[in-house]
Amino acid sequence: MPYDPSAFPPFAVTVDLVVLTVRRHALCALVVRRGESPYQGRWALPGGFVRIEEDLGAAAARELTEETGLHVQGPDDRHTGAHLEQLATYGDPGRDPRMRVVSVAHLVLAPDLPTPTAGGDADSVRWAPVDSLLPPGQPCGDGPDRSGGQPDPLAFDHSRILADGVERARSKIEYSSLATAFCPPEFTVGELRRVYEAVWGVALDPRNFHRKVTGTPGFLVPTGGTTTRQGGRPAQLFRAGGATVLNPPMLRPDV
Amino acid sequence: MPYDPSAFPPFAVTVDLVVLTVRRHALCALVVRRGESPYQGRWALPGGFVRIEEDLGAAAARELTEETGLHVQGPDDRHTGAHLEQLATYGDPGRDPRMRVVSVAHLVLAPDLPTPTAGGDADSVRWAPVDSLLPPGQPCGDGPDRSGGQPDPLAFDHSRILADGVERARSKIEYSSLATAFCPPEFTVGELRRVYEAVWGVALDPRNFHRKVTGTPGFLVPTGGTTTRQGGRPAQLFRAGGATVLNPPMLRPDV
DNA sequence: GATCATAGTCGTCTGCCTGACGATAAACAG
DNA sequence: CTGTTTATCGTCAGGCAGACGACTATGATC
Numbered sequence: 001m002p003y004d005p006s007a008f009p010p011f012a013v014t015v016d017l018v019v020l021t022v023r024r025h026a027l028c029a030l031v032v033r034r035g036e037s038p039y040q041g042r043w044a045l046p047g048g049f050v051r052i053e054e055d056l057g058a059a060a061a062r063e064l065t066e067e068t069g070l071h072v073q074g075p076d077d078r079h080t081g082a083h084l085e086q087l088a089t090y091g092d093p094g095r096d097p098r099m100r101v102v103s104v105a106h107l108v109l110a111p112d113l114p115t116p117t118a119g120g121d122a123d124s125v126r127w128a129p130v131d132s133l134l135p136p137g138q139p140c141g142d143g144p145d146r147s148g149g150q151p152d153p154l155a156f157d158h159s160r161i162l163a164d165g166v167e168r169a170r171s172k173i174e175y176s177s178l179a180t181a182f183c184p185p186e187f188t189v190g191e192l193r194r195v196y197e198a199v200w201g202v203a204l205d206p207r208n209f210h211r212k213v214t215g216t217p218g219f220l221v222p223t224g225g226t227t228t229r230q231g232g233r234p235a236q237l238f239r240a241g242g243a244t245v246l247n248p249p250m251l252r253p254d255v
Numbered sequence: 256m257p258y259d260p261s262a263f264p265p266f267a268v269t270v271d272l273v274v275l276t277v278r279r280h281a282l283c284a285l286v287v288r289r290g291e292s293p294y295q296g297r298w299a300l301p302g303g304f305v306r307i308e309e310d311l312g313a314a315a316a317r318e319l320t321e322e323t324g325l326h327v328q329g330p331d332d333r334h335t336g337a338h339l340e341q342l343a344t345y346g347d348p349g350r351d352p353r354m355r356v357v358s359v360a361h362l363v364l365a366p367d368l369p370t371p372t373a374g375g376d377a378d379s380v381r382w383a384p385v386d387s388l389l390p391p392g393q394p395c396g397d398g399p400d401r402s403g404g405q406p407d408p409l410a411f412d413h414s415r416i417l418a419d420g421v422e423r424a425r426s427k428i429e430y431s432s433l434a435t436a437f438c439p440p441e442f443t444v445g446e447l448r449r450v451y452e453a454v455w456g457v458a459l460d461p462r463n464f465h466r467k468v469t470g471t472p473g474f475l476v477p478t479g480g481t482t483t484r485q486g487g488r489p490a491q492l493f494r495a496g497g498a499t500v501l502n503p504p505m506l507r508p509d510v
Numbered sequence: 511g512a513t514c515a516t517a518g519t520c521g522t523c524t525g526c527c528t529g530a531c532g533a534t535a536a537a538c539a540g
Numbered sequence: 541c542t543g544t545t546t547a548t549c550g551t552c553a554g555g556c557a558g559a560c561g562a563c564t565a566t567g568a569t570c
Binding site for chain 1: 544545546547548549550
C-alpha cells in the first residue's frame, strides 16, 4: 500500500494511567469520577489527550502530576517519586462511543500517599482497592470474553486496562526489584514483605522472605537506622539497592 | 483539563511489525526496503496505517499477511500460523519527519519459511540476521542514549523497536512455551534447542535441555513419529502441548 | 561391512535454593 | 512481669540445574 501522509485516517491519542499503591494491606488503584458523558458519574482511570508536540511518556507524567500531584522518578534520583512505564495500547474501534480513540496505557507504582487531592477537584478522585474494581480471580488478560457477572464498575474498557496493569505489576515484582517503588525511601523488610503480600494477595513466610531479600546482592542496602513504626522488635531500615532484576526471582506461591 | 472531543490533536496511527524467525542457526528479522522518501532505499520494519474501523491487532495481522503471506495463529488452531502480540507503542514527536505518527509495534514469531515473497514486490523484502541489524551486545531497551557507533541501518526508530522486540522474545521464551512458535508443527527436541540457542546466542547442554523440556508437563506431546532430518540417531517428533507458561522457567545462562 | 561422525536419550552426582518450621531477640501493652 | 508482636537467625529435607559419563541409532566413508 502506498504511504500517503496526506490521506491518513485521523485518530485521537490519549494516555490512560493505572496508578497503583498499597494502602492498609490492600492493592489500590487511583480512579477519578467522570463529570461528562459518556459514562457520566462513573469511575474511570485518570488520563487525557496527548499534546501534539509531546512524547507519550511525557504526556503520562504530566497527567499524573496534574491529577495526583505525584512526580515521576527520574533515571538518577532514587525514590523521590513514582515508577512509570508503558503498559499497552488499546485501540478497539468503538471503545469510545464518540470517536476513534487510541489510548496508550501507562503503569505507575507509587508509595502510599496522604491523599490524592486532585487538581482542584476534591472527592472526584480516590484510591479504590482493586478487589472492589475487578471481579476477583479473573485473569482477564487476553481472554476472548470476560463479560457475564456484575456490571463493569469502570468506564470504557478501563476494567480491562486495570486488570492488565495489575497483572503486569504482579508478575514484574517477581523478577525485578520494583516492589520497592511501593515503599517510602526507607523501609523495613517487613514493610516490603507486606507489599508483596498485598500485591499478590497471599501470605509469605517472614523468615524465608527475609533470607531471600537480604541475601540477594544489590537488592537492599541498609541505612543503619532502625524503626519500630510497625510495632514489635526494632527493624533495620533499608533503601533500594542498585539491582533492578532479581535473579533468581522471588517465587510467587502456587500460580 | 476538559475533555473536548471536537478539539483533539490529529495523529496518524500505524502498526509496525517485528517479525522474527530462526534460519540457519541465526535469529532473523523481516525487513523491507523503503521505496519513498524519507529514508528512501533504507531497510525498515514492515508496517502501515491502521484503518479507521480496524482494531490494532487486526491491522497488524493484515499487514503481516499483505507483506509476507504469513497468517496469524488463531486462538484454537495450533501451529498453523505465527504468534502475534503487541509489543509497545512509539510516539516520539519527530520520529517521522513528515507528521506526528504514533506507531503500535507488534511482535510476530514465525517458523522458518521458504521465502517471504512480498506482496508482488520481490527483492524489496528479506530476512536479515538481527546481529547484522543491531549493534551486538547493546541492550538498547530503555537506556538514555545509544547513539555513537556506526550509522543506524534501519529507518526511523526501527532499530530501537527491533531491539525491544528481540529482547521481548529473548525473555519470553524463558518462562513461556513460545519458542515452539519458531518451530514447524512437528519438531524434535534438538530443533527446539537450536531455537533457544539461536535466540539467546548461547550453547545449551543437549542432555539437560532434553531433561528439562520433556520433564515439564504439557510443554511437549509426542506424536509417535521420528525423523532423521537433522542427521544422527532418529529423534522423536513432538507437537506443542497445551501449556503456555513454563514453571519453573528455562534458565538462560549467565545474563 | 567395519569404522567414524553425528545426534539423541538416559543416568548420576553435587551444589544451590526454597519451603517448612524451631528458636531467640527486642520492643510495647497490660 | 507477662503476654503479644515483630524481627532475625538457624536447621533440615526436597527439588532442580549444571556438569558430565555412557549408550543408542542413524548416515557417511573407506
